[in-house]
Amino acid sequence: MKAGLTRRTFLQATTASAVAAAANLRCRPRPAFFSESEFETLGALCDRIIPPDGDPGALELGAPVYIERLLTAFDQDVPFLFAGGPFSGRHPFPDYRTGTPSRVFPTDQFRWPAPPSPIQERFWRAEIFGSVESGLPPHLDAQAGGPRRGLRDVYREGLAAVDAAALAQGGRRFVELDEMERDDLLAQLAGPDGLPVDPVRDRSFLDLVIQHTLEGCFSAPEYGGNRAGEGWRMIGLEGDSQPLGYSLFSEPDAEYRERPDHPMSTPNPDEVAPDGSLAPRPLTPEGDQVQVTISFFAQIVERFVPGACT
Amino acid sequence: MSGGWGWRGGNGLGSGPAEVFGNARLSRFDFCIIGSGAGGASAAHVLCAAGHSVLVLEAGHNPFPGIDRRGPLRSTLHGNDELKYGMRSYLDPQGLLDPRTYRQLDDAEAAVHPDVNALPKAVGGAWQHADCKTPRFAVADFELRSRIEALIGATPGLAVPGFGSDAGSANFADWPISYSELEPFYVEAERLYGVQGAEDNPFQSWRSEPYPMPPGVPMYLGRLLAEGAEQTEFFGEPLHPHAFPASITSRFYEGRPPCVDCGFCAGFGCPNNAKGSPAVTTLRSALLSGRCQLRANAAAVELVNDGGHVSAVRYADGDGAIQEVAADAFLLAASAIESARLCWLSATPDGDALGNGSGQVGRNLMFHHQTLVNGFVPQRIHGQRGRAVSHGISDFRGFEPGGEAIRVFTEGGAKRVRLGGIIEFGGSQGLPIEQDGMVMAFSLPRGTVPRFGLGFKNALRDGALTQHLLALIMQGEDAPQLGNRVDLDPSVRDVHGVPVPRVTYRPHNYEIGARRFYVPYMKQILANAGADRIFTAPCETLLGDPPTSRHVMGTLRMGSDPATSVVGPDGRFHDVDNLYACDGSVFPTSGGWNPTLTIFANALRVAHGLAG
Numbered sequence: 001m002k003a004g005l006t007r008r009t010f011l012q013a014t015t016a017s018a019v020a021a022a023a024n025l026r027c028r029p030r031p032a033f034f035s036e037s038e039f040e041t042l043g044a045l046c047d048r049i050i051p052p053d054g055d056p057g058a059l060e061l062g063a064p065v066y067i068e069r070l071l072t073a074f075d076q077d078v079p080f081l082f083a084g085g086p087f088s089g090r091h092p093f094p095d096y097r098t099g100t101p102s103r104v105f106p107t108d109q110f111r112w113p114a115p116p117s118p119i120q121e122r123f124w125r126a127e128i129f130g131s132v133e134s135g136l137p138p139h140l141d142a143q144a145g146g147p148r149r150g151l152r153d154v155y156r157e158g159l160a161a162v163d164a165a166a167l168a169q170g171g172r173r174f175v176e177l178d179e180m181e182r183d184d185l186l187a188q189l190a191g192p193d194g195l196p197v198d199p200v201r202d203r204s205f206l207d208l209v210i211q212h213t214l215e216g217c218f219s220a221p222e223y224g225g226n227r228a229g230e231g232w233r234m235i236g237l238e239g240d241s242q243p244l245g246y247s248l249f250s251e252p253d254a255e256y257r258e259r260p261d262h263p264m265s266t267p268n269p270d271e272v273a274p275d276g277s278l279a280p281r282p283l284t285p286e287g288d289q290v291q292v293t294i295s296f297f298a299q300i301v302e303r304f305v306p307g308a309c310t
Numbered sequence: 311m312s313g314g315w316g317w318r319g320g321n322g323l324g325s326g327p328a329e330v331f332g333n334a335r336l337s338r339f340d341f342c343i344i345g346s347g348a349g350g351a352s353a354a355h356v357l358c359a360a361g362h363s364v365l366v367l368e369a370g371h372n373p374f375p376g377i378d379r380r381g382p383l384r385s386t387l388h389g390n391d392e393l394k395y396g397m398r399s400y401l402d403p404q405g406l407l408d409p410r411t412y413r414q415l416d417d418a419e420a421a422v423h424p425d426v427n428a429l430p431k432a433v434g435g436a437w438q439h440a441d442c443k444t445p446r447f448a449v450a451d452f453e454l455r456s457r458i459e460a461l462i463g464a465t466p467g468l469a470v471p472g473f474g475s476d477a478g479s480a481n482f483a484d485w486p487i488s489y490s491e492l493e494p495f496y497v498e499a500e501r502l503y504g505v506q507g508a509e510d511n512p513f514q515s516w517r518s519e520p521y522p523m524p525p526g527v528p529m530y531l532g533r534l535l536a537e538g539a540e541q542t543e544f545f546g547e548p549l550h551p552h553a554f555p556a557s558i559t560s561r562f563y564e565g566r567p568p569c570v571d572c573g574f575c576a577g578f579g580c581p582n583n584a585k586g587s588p589a590v591t592t593l594r595s596a597l598l599s600g601r602c603q604l605r606a607n608a609a610a611v612e613l614v615n616d617g618g619h620v621s622a623v624r625y626a627d628g629d630g631a632i633q634e635v636a637a638d639a640f641l642l643a644a645s646a647i648e649s650a651r652l653c654w655l656s657a658t659p660d661g662d663a664l665g666n667g668s669g670q671v672g673r674n675l676m677f678h679h680q681t682l683v684n685g686f687v688p689q690r691i692h693g694q695r696g697r698a699v700s701h702g703i704s705d706f707r708g709f710e711p712g713g714e715a716i717r718v719f720t721e722g723g724a725k726r727v728r729l730g731g732i733i734e735f736g737g738s739q740g741l742p743i744e745q746d747g748m749v750m751a752f753s754l755p756r757g758t759v760p761r762f763g764l765g766f767k768n769a770l771r772d773g774a775l776t777q778h779l780l781a782l783i784m785q786g787e788d789a790p791q792l793g794n795r796v797d798l799d800p801s802v803r804d805v806h807g808v809p810v811p812r813v814t815y816r817p818h819n820y821e822i823g824a825r826r827f828y829v830p831y832m833k834q835i836l837a838n839a840g841a842d843r844i845f846t847a848p849c850e851t852l853l854g855d856p857p858t859s860r861h862v863m864g865t866l867r868m869g870s871d872p873a874t875s876v877v878g879p880d881g882r883f884h885d886v887d888n889l890y891a892c893d894g895s896v897f898p899t900s901g902g903w904n905p906t907l908t909i910f911a912n913a914l915r916v917a918h919g920l921a922g
Contacts, residue, residue, distance in 0.1 A: 049762040055771070082400045085373075085389030086581030094570060114387040114400070117371030118607055118628035119805065123404040136407075136805075143422050143802050144406055183763060190761065207752070210762060214747035219393035235771050237694060237740055240390030242581040245570020246695040247527040254561070256527045256568075264527045264571055264695050271689050280688035286765040287772030290750060291686045291843055293758045294775070298845035301853070307822070308852040309845065310829055 033071045033152065034159075037173075039064060041159045042209075044175045048182050049213045055234040056227075058213045066216030066225030067209075071128060071152050076113070081124050083110040083222045090229070091244040099250025099257035106243060110222040128152060146200050151208070158195070158205030165189060238262060329371070329606040329628070331378040331433075332597035339365040339603075341920075342623055342637035344610045344652065347435015348906050349893035350643030351588030352913035353920075354596035355502070360921035364602045365637060366593070367625055369609035369644070370431030373400070373438070373579055374589040378597040378604070383565050383590055388438070388579025395578050396744045401430035401439050407805035410647070412856045414816040420799055426813050426856045427677060429645050433606050434589025436645070436860065437906055441576040441698035442557045442585050444505050444907040445732055446496050448515040448713025451901045452485040457716055458727065465718060468725045471819035472789045480789040480818055481674055483898040486870045486879040489515055492911050495918075499910035503586035504563045507555030513704035514552075515713035525553040526560040526569055529696035531780060534687070535735035536701045538839025544705055544831055545719060554702040554734065557586035557907075566590065569697060573740060576698035608633070611808050613640060613656035613889070615664055620656075620889050626806040639888040639920070641881075642866070643913065646675065646895040650796040650865035651811040663797075665866075665883040670876050672796040674864035675813065676900040677857035678731065679786035679821035681849070683832035685841025690777040694740025706730040706784060706828045707902045730824040731785040731902025733832070738779040745776045780841050782832045785861065787902040789820035796865050817851045825849070861905050866895035881916035892916045 034042060046058035046067075058064075073079045089108035092101045116124060125134035130150030131141050141147045166174040166185055174182065186206070189195050195204040203211070216225030218232065220240060226232065232239040246264050247256045258264050273279040283291070302309035341357050343350040346368040354364050376384030394400045410428065411420035429436040450457055455473070462474040472480030497519045499505075507521035528536075536551035558569045569584035583590045596602040607628035614622040614634070622636040642649040650672040656664040663671045708729040710717050719726045738745060750769060751761045760766040772778075799812040829846055836844050851857050868891075869875025872884035875898075881890040892913035894905055901908070 050767050050770075051764055053764060053767070055767075081398060082387075082394045083389060083391050085387045085391070085579075086385045087389065096567075109385070110389055110391070114373065114394075115371075118630075119404065119407055120371070120400075122805065123407055126406065131406075137807070139803050139807070140406055140409075140805060143409060148406070186762060210751045211748065214743050214751070215393055215397060218742040218747070219397075220389075220391050223393060232742075235742055235773060236690070236777070237742060237773075240574070241570075241572045241695075242390050242574075243570065245572040247569065247571040249561075249568040249570075251562070256560075258527060262692075262695060263530070265530050265533060267530060268690050268692060278689050280690075282688075283772045283774060283778075284765075284768035286760055286769040287774035290754075290759050290769045290772075290774040291778065293754055294749075295686070295843035295845045297754060297758075298848060301848045305848070305852055307826070308848045310826060 033068050038156070038159045039068070040175050041163055041173070042067065042155070044182065045162060045209055046213045046216070048179070048186050049210055050217055056230055058217050060227065061217045061231050062225040062227045063213045063216030066219065066223055067155070067212045069224035070212065071155060073128065074125065078113045078115050079121065079124065080113040081116050081120070082114040083220055084112040084114045085109055087242050088220060088222065088240050090239070091241055093243050094245070094248045096249055096251045099248040099255070101244055101248070108222070110220055144200055148200050149198065154198070154205060154208065158209070161195060161205065162189065331372065331604040331606065332602045333600050334603060336363055336365070336601070336603045339363050339635070339637040341365070341639050341641060342367065342635065343641045343643055344623065345435065345643035345645065345648070345893065346433050346593055346604060347588060347643065347645065347893070348437050348909040349913040350641065351434065351593035351596070352499070352502070352910050353641055353643065353892050353917035354602055355592035356914055356917035356921050358596040358599040358601045362601065362921065364596060365635060366596070366602065366604045367608040367610050367623065368433050368604060368606045370433060370606065372433040372606045374433055377589055377594045380598060383583055383594070386579060386581065386583065388581050390572055390574040390578070390581060392741050392743050395439070396741060401432050401579065403428050403431045409802055409804065409810050411799045411802050411810060411812045413812070413814050414854060416793060416814060420812045420814070422802055423856060425858065426811070427647070427858060427860060427862055429860060429862065433604065434587045434593060438579045438585065438587040438589060439577055440860070440906065443699060443734065443904040444500070444503070444507070444555045444557050445704070445903040446515065447489070447901045447903055447908050448513070448707070448709055449489040450709050450713055450716055451899065452487065452489050452492070454899055455482040455484050461716060461718065461727065465725050468718070468727070470727055471823055479791070480820060481792050482790060483867070483869060483874070485898050486868055487915075492915060493518055495911035495914045496907065498914050499907055503557040503591055503910060504559050504566065505555055505557045505907075506560040508553040511552035511704050512550050512711040513707060513709055513713055521555065523560045523563060525700070526558070526697065527571060529693065529700040531691040531693050531737040532696070532699065532701035532735045534691065534839045535780060535782070535835060538835045538837070539703050541838040542831065542834045549703050549705050549835070551701050551703050551735070554699050556697060558697055559584045571696050573694040573696055575696070576739065609806065610644065610652055611655060611806065613652060613664055615656055615658060615886065617658035617660065618885060619887050626808070630806055639890065642889070642891040642895065643893040645893055646862040646865045647796050647811050647813065649891055649893055649895045651798065653866070654798045655808065665876055665885045665889065667885040668873055668876055670867055670874065672865050673792050673794070674790035674867050674898075675794045675796055675815060676788040676790055676864040676897070677815070678859040678861040678900060679788050679817060679825060679851075680857070680859045681784040681786055681825045681829060681832070682781055682847035683829060683836060683844065684779055684781045684847060685836040685844035686778045687780055687839070687841050688778070690773060691737050691780065692740065692777065693736070693738045698739065699734045699736050701735040703733045706733055706831070708824070728824055728827045729787050729820070729902060730828045731787055732904070734783040734785070736781045736783055738773070738776045740773070740776050742770060742776055746770050746774065749775055780836055780839060782835060784825070784828060784832065785859070785902055785904055786821050786824050788900045789818035790864055790899060791818055813856060815851070815856060861900070863894040863897040863900045863905055866891045867898050868896035869898060880919050890916060890920065
């Protein structure tokens with residue numbers, strides 16, 4: 001059975017919405033934190049971390065918008081740190097009479113934040129505005145190795161540092177460099193003589209942008225990135241699936257039915273050959289390298305700490 | 311920016327510092343339970359049903375608004391949301407405000423560590439983030455010490471780390487109750503929390519009642535590993551894969567729908583309440599009784615006592631203000647580390663920890679020794695569909711079928727016992743941020759794999775980790791040791807200014823030996839399942855880090871002898887006439903099984919004893 005979507009059909013299905021999304025980039029929702037030029041630099045940076053090819057890059061997916069939403073989470077009455085629940089409205093309820101999807105969709109409750117607890121709110125205020133600025137008890141900072149700088153300041157200064165590095169090299173801002181020059185500068189900033197590592201977070205500015213770019217590409221779209229779920233589709237994931245899920249219970253015969261397009265107990269249909277044998281899609285050299293590295297890493301650890309990995 | 315303690319003023323959240331659920335008018339309490347998780351909610355259910363008035367204090371927030379309202383169960387704030395749980399810790403405590411310290415040896419200085427086995431802090435406790443695996447302990451687990459000592463006496467040449475001539479290196483003890491005494495409460499727990507399972511595990515001990523529900527749909531990765539296990543020979547026999555019991559619905563069950571296998575299971579809250587979280591089962595029934603009041607964002611900081619009696623509990627509310635509330639009796643159910651911490655925070659008039667006449671408070675801290683053996687398969691195993699784990703094997707617990715006798719292996723003429731634990735058949739869960747991106751960008755040595763650019767994107771699209779990893783996880787029994795313990799850190803304080811738990815822990819040869827023995831068989835299972843690039847994940851405790859099992863036991867040992875245990879068989883502190891413990895802290899040994907069903911069952915047993 002070949003009912004599953006291949007990467008190619010994903011692409012065809014999403015091209016139209018991707019174009020629309022790119023057109024929308026300019027109308028970013030208020031309240032904004034970044035200046036136009038900071039936002040441009042940030043977008044260019046994210047877009048070299050996950051660059052566009054046949055699939056959208058981080059800019060098109062909305063990673064910079066995601067980051068700005070994080071930094072302005074407290075601009076709302078209930079800060080948007082945790083999406084609400086239980087459902088996003090992207091998937092219907094199951095029909096228990098037949099064990100098939102119903103036509104009834106829940107509303108998108110991810111859009112309304114789940115209120116943070118008092119403790120969570122204190123942590124996130126410290127994270128975004130800084131521990132000193134948010135009035136965190138000083139002993140917590142001392143125990144954590146120093147005051148926590150607010151992400152708003154880290155981003156403002158980090159983006160300026162990236163542009164300063166670009167200007168120092170060729171008299172042009174980061175966004176004025178071509179792709180290859182941007183990649184070279186990024187490699188330099190990631191290197192030992194690049195951006196300094198903040199010991200409290202154990203992250204450099206670039207590290208933070210990498211983390212937040214990942215979050216912005218693959219978190220639920222309600223957080224501001226992963227435009228229309230294209231980040232998930234690009235990597236062959238379905239994202240959230242409730243309330244439908246994958247196992248549909250049929251009450252009349254008290255049995256579960258699986259979804260042919262997304263089976264639970266059998267291989268993905270797009271990796272099964274017509275004769276029923278497995279036909280796995282080969283990994284790219286980089287994916288292969290990740291697996292080899294992890295497997296090999298365990299052997300290295302074993303050499304230094306005998307028994308740790310046996 | 312507002313600062314200091316006034317930080318919360320006028321932000322419009324509306325919930326205020328004290329979030330009260332259930333009967334807000336109650337002001338006199340027969341019982342106050344500290345912790346609303348597995349142990350506390352089970353006890354609250356029994357005590358309220360018996361007509362007692364109960365106050366439950368919960369340090370965390372409430373992701374289940376409306377659980378105290380009659381009618382159909384309302385929806386939760388949980389969702390299929392990797393960012394919310396994995397990256398932003400919606401349920402887990404934040405280490406900056408709620409730190410713990412760790413060291414391996416007594417003479418070392420403990421350091422703040424970002425994760426000393428931190429369990430979620432929220433209404434309903436840690437069970438809501440678990441994938442709710444519910445094996446029972448077996449008959450032999452309750453009498454491990456006497457059975458192994460008897461075996462050593464009867465078997466020339468048999469040596470077991472922590473037993474016989476090596477007994478001083480560990481602190482094993484029999485439970486003061488038997489499997490037969492606990493069995494009716496296992497039945498009650500399986501019914502209350504809604505357990506699915508099949509009677510296909512030959513190593514399980516006898517059951518007086520069938521599972522309330524049959525197993526749900528098997529996962530593809532579970533089927534692959536089950537086939538691999540069936541082809542693996544272990545002392546002349548193939549291994550015995552079985553359905554993994556779990557308190558997850560596979561039918562409509564007491565107002566909750568069947569699980570849809572959405573995949574956001576281990577580490578996530580359940581959006582449709584298919585998981586039997588205490589919040590939507592026992593705690594809810596207590597709240598609906600009209601005799602229960604739940605206060606969320608209420609972190610207990612001291613039991614007011616005269617050494618032999620507790621009169622009140624002090625807690626920090628959401629604003630950090632200290633409140634005090636009285637009750638006739640108190641039950642500790644804050645999980646092993648926090649319950650022991652509270653005893654240390656509640657000094658007696660002579661300056662000792664509360665209930666510490668035996669000197670055992672905080673000692674015998676156990677985690678399961680988790681051994682992870684992994685391998686990669688070429689096809690995508692789509693672990694994002696399922697309940698995280700649908701199959702396992704119990705052969706490596708090291709018991710005979712039926713779980714009544716300890717197995718004696720003959721290896722090259724020598725007699726050995728090998729006590730490991732149940733194995734979960736797991737793998738990639740399809741979480742792109744944590745399991746692919748963050749690992750590539752931050753966990754692997756710099757320069758080995760791309761951290762950005764097209765190569766990074768390629769590996770993400772491959773799902774190199776999130777789609778191709780098969781994993782076996784053994785919940786190896788962890789030996790109780792006097793030196794493995796919880797006390798208070800001398801200098802580190804939490805956000806309320808209260809001393810934090812200091813954990814001292816190092817593994818014992820008992821579990822290391824079992825790990826080394828079973829790893830080659832685990833590798834064989836993976837190879838037989840078609841995996842390649844097989845490796846054992848670094849053991850965190852051997853690298854000097856705390857265990858990350860999320861199974862925390864011991865610290866307030868249950869036993870009949872006041873000289874060697876903290877609480878009696880009825881759960882009451884030997885030294886304190888109205889203080890009880892009913893969480894994992896009372897476990898004398900850790901078994902080789904996921905512990906929560908046993909926490910449920912023992913808490914039900916203790917509460918029935920109290921309810922009269």
